[in-house]
Amino acid sequence: MSTPTSADLSGDPPVPERPKRSVRLVRSPAEDGIGVICVTLGHRSNYYTIVEIPCQIGGRGFVIHRLGLGTVYHVRVGQPADCECECKGFLYHGYCRHVLGLLALIRQGKL
Numbered sequence: 001m002s003t004p005t006s007a008d009l010s011g012d013p014p015v016p017e018r019p020k021r022s023v024r025l026v027r028s029p030a031e032d033g034i035g036v037i038c039v040t041l042g043h044r045s046n047y048y049t050i051v052e053i054p055c056q057i058g059g060r061g062f063v064i065h066r067l068g069l070g071t072v073y074h075v076r077v078g079q080p081a082d083c084e085c086e087c088k089g090f091l092y093h094g095y096c097r098h099v100l101g102l103l104a105l106i107r108q109g110k111l
């Protein structure tokens, strides 16, 4: 005797796997203030140079520049209310790879 569960009967299509996001510190800014981070989303990796800048309004400020492209973003990270970035992703979603990447590295004690 078997008892079907709701999961067996749902018929929902499998949830597509979300691309894996990770960030790693390629070059520590400890020596001369210039660091390099690598943000990986799925199979794509982007490298960014980061420089911390003084921030008087809460959180920590960074200038982040994607290597090979001209776009420079100013990013602020800290408490949720102190997180902001100039990129379109942040504008639309309220978070972005720059903020998440820097937060992750700070949480790991690498920045």
Ligand SMILES: [Zn+2]
Pocket (backbone or CB within 6 Å): 073, 085, 086, 087, 088, 089, 090, 096, 097, 098, 099
């Ligand atoms: Zn951003």
